[in-house]
Amino acid sequence: MTIRTLLIANRGEIACRIARTARRLGIRTIAVYSEADADSLHVASCDEAWPIGAAPARDSYLRGDVILDVAKRAGADAIHPGYGFLSENAAFAKACAKAGIIFVGPPASAIEAMGSKSAAKQLMEKARVPLVPGYHGDKQDAAFLERQANRIGYPVLIKASAGGGGKGMKVVEQPADFATQLASAKREAAASFGDEQMLIEKYLIRPRHIEIQIFADSHGNCVSLFERDCSVQRRHQKVIEEAPAPGMTEARRREMGDAAVAAAKAISYVGAGTVEFIVDAGGDFFFMEMNTRLQVEHPVTEAITGLDLVEWQLHVAAGESLPLAQQDLGINGHAFEARLYAEDPSRDFVPQTGRLAALRFPDAGVRIDTGVREGDTVSVHYDPMIAKLIVHGADRAQALDRLSRALEATKIAGLATNIGFLAALARHPAFAAGDVHTGFIGEHEADLLPPARPAEDTHLALAALAFMADRKRQAEDSAARSGDPSSPWNRVDGWRLNDDAHHSLRFRDGEDERVVTLHFRRNGFVLDLPGGSVPAQLLADENGDMIVTLDGVRRTATVIRDGLDYWVLPGAGQPNRRLSLIDPVLEAEAMAEGAGARFTAPMPGKIVQVLITAGAKVAKGAALIVMEAMKMEHTIAAPADGTVAELHYGTGDLVEEGAELLRFEAAKG
Template identity: 60%
Template structure:
């Protein structure tokens, strides 16, 4: 076994490899770009070396720099993870030339499988089933058109060197062929530097099934069963599970043996994945081979009780495979969901930002190399595993893949795994950027996935269910937001009152001597700009030991008595009428992120003090939004100011509020002095907006 390895990658796979290496007593060296100086993978490795700027082509794709670091650090081997240089045959050759072990397949195997058309030719010789099509070298447009006509439409055009859905076109009829071919070739040359394409029959409602294979240097090769990766968007996987639902034992064996034949045909060594496209009737065809560890490998680990990274290290060190084919068995069911910083409602656009709040479901330690661990204790989802390369406070940058984590669950059967995945997604909380968590929960709980009605068009077929119209925030979420605001005001008031805490006049508790105090809290949906705007006015009346809330959407259609039963930081338990409500409220500027009932409701709080006078400023006035006292005047008559400049500070309910310039402009008159009491709506300054 090695004593030190270099991990030539970042994110969750770098952290994953480091964890296994540590368990085996192997030291690790991380490489990082300037953008990843404070990244998690840098912290978890024994050593870390800066290799270049943020752009991958100047850092993680610089094989010569990585090899130099490995040699200087005394590492004996390089683990490439997946992505970047993991399937770069030239890099594998360069490692060997430098005396380093490349923890992956031989360069010859990568080259053989790197071209889809060449790989299909090899598979044909190895008698691996192929989709009817043309995989040859003749790229003349008329010739390819003729081949497509022979295959029969619909036809799928694919870039020979492609991946990730790039350079792919589905052609429904002969008249569309030439335009689609030109478009496919342009995208292929742009993405891969190679415009060669292949054409094959496009299967209707196919499933994407892949087989995990492993081979050692001693001639042994086995398969670790299959994964179903049919749930995709734009040819990229969203959910993966193992084993594949409704897979007969005979077909599993046939696919596994075909995958082993494919691996042996190219002299494969290490972890690899042979991907098949399968018809609903069970017939299957070779699609491609990924000559690396896959993102979705944890589901295979969960059902087989193996650590595939440990197997990689042992095989690369010259050891035999840890298990024979007859020693492997399927135990239970596992599902993986990819948690991404992206907005499904906006075409899955990546979201850039900082993880200002990150709360993950409780993860039960899953002992790799052993058997699935089970949770102990009420409410703990057993068999939950989280592979992540980020922590709270980390940024999702525009330079790399926006994956936040992989959420993996294990169950004794698929039904139990589905329930655990839904529960775990309900517990996942992210504030600071958009995520696909709510979408994944709808997907997992949806009719198609839960009943295993699977094919690669599942998401497109179920658009209405997976992308429902925006719903109004429920009364429970609004009540939690209101209580969180009230309690936050109390804390600020208590901190500001100091020794005067016993004085009811000095507290922002809503106490009044004669009549109860009533105010209105105004909220709106976060996405009001993109969706039909929804505004929520919560009428709040303070009472001796509780509140009376008139809540939009309240099923009783009448004001409710609301009590705070318990609070632990940002977690609240309240009683709304006769109903107990539990949830978490995280404030991020003007956004209140309410997590309750397994859902996330981002609400904009329209603070009247924070936006004082913004509408009136158009008419030349900045007004007081509520009664209070002027504690500071920061602008003088005749002063030119910029938008956002602080002009006046008021105090109301023992809290300070800044009145800011809503536009660039000129202060024409200051109407109050420090210490003056002002009434609700009183003009504070005469203001003229710049032209």
């Protein structure tokens, strides 16, 4: 192999994953990092690291010229682009070739051929690969595209021609919504890909999303590494992937594999790629697109084949032949991958930012691909994925059981995540039965996203005991530093001078307030909870991992304290919960400031559209402001009939999380 030094032109979990394989092969690795990533895990994972610019990706990870300059100065033989950023940038691949540096990916010509969804579909149409009915041409006049949608028949899917990851993609149910959704899709596409060209397709009902992993070398060899089912999605972004696809017959697997290999050979493909198909309820499959790079979900393919796809990439990039032929490849067992995101499923999966107060994964039975550590911050500048949990089993049932256990054993606190949602998905009987399709989440929304419920007594009890554990540690530290460690004033065992031995704790539970009164007893406590009084003991507490008894039942749980927030992780299939201790002093200050109805930014972002003017009267549900954050659009709507009294920001303004966007006065009566 001629690759001795590899520059990884990416960040996060994929950069860490590439570094692991390169290190095993004895290849020296070079990381690049933005100002926001100076202390990141991917920097620590490589042999050396070079700064490349400011936090926004356009000023750092998308600066191909800067990255190439670093590669030359650092003596890199090759550049691995990972996925996202420059991985499907034909101009960057050409620049690498011109500079004499190996681009670990397909040739620029293949990227160009598949880089436009419209052009790719035209190419596949000529190759007689079945396509979903739609319009894939260059004519982009809005009125013309609307006529095409009317011709195809609703519902239709608007897709960014250069897109991926669900960005620039909108489902339109009726003609009246087409113009608005087209404009929104174009804005998202321009922001994410610098290209607002669209294609229009018939939106299939209950389809499955099945993709074929292919691999080709520069000697004319190309193989299929079988399929992955990526049907379970939210906002057209994959949530849980698996391999092989449930219910796939050997005949259909060969048919789809042959079609994917034919598509790759038609463009003289080299390297790892994925040909994506949409499969209708009758089993017919249609070409969607080809991703000319490694995919986020590649670990499930590695799990069932026993291969390291990054290692294959490096061999092929160095000019070697594929290590195995098609007849040497087989499927062993079943694998799942779950994507853990910083997002709030209860608020339409809106991305979250903040510090990871805790991030702890199971020690055995699960592969973790992550680019962050406990204490790191999830930034507004990049994708909010925290980690991927990958499990493998002898069959689908065993693999799914391992996935459920891994999700329940994962401990995360500090910001809202989809961990509970993933666990609910993995436990759902329809998912266990393999009845998956791209509308699965919407179909089972009532089960997967139930209405918010008050915290259970168990959550409140654990938070109260965690509070007492903190008080005990603080008292012990204070006593050790005092001149009289045995003073009764340093005790937290309930001793009082002329006072009742109890604490009343107030917790914020969403919009509600819960009170727990904790009475001291000789061997523990009695807790007055909303559901009644129970005896309790705190037997052990180490780094938030507690052993307690509640009403005589011994159990283990984890409570992570982050400031005044108590993140309660009770285990045993119970949901996680954040409870915020109400500080009487801070509460009094807030009340003194006065309170009023405010429209605040749900996260840091940019105002891309202001749809009303100050003084405008609007109806309930009317769109007021459109924000863009983490490359997705979020619409702020009126909660009731009323008047927009003041506007505090305009189009193009940057806003921080919590910033007051406007003042709204609800109509009286």
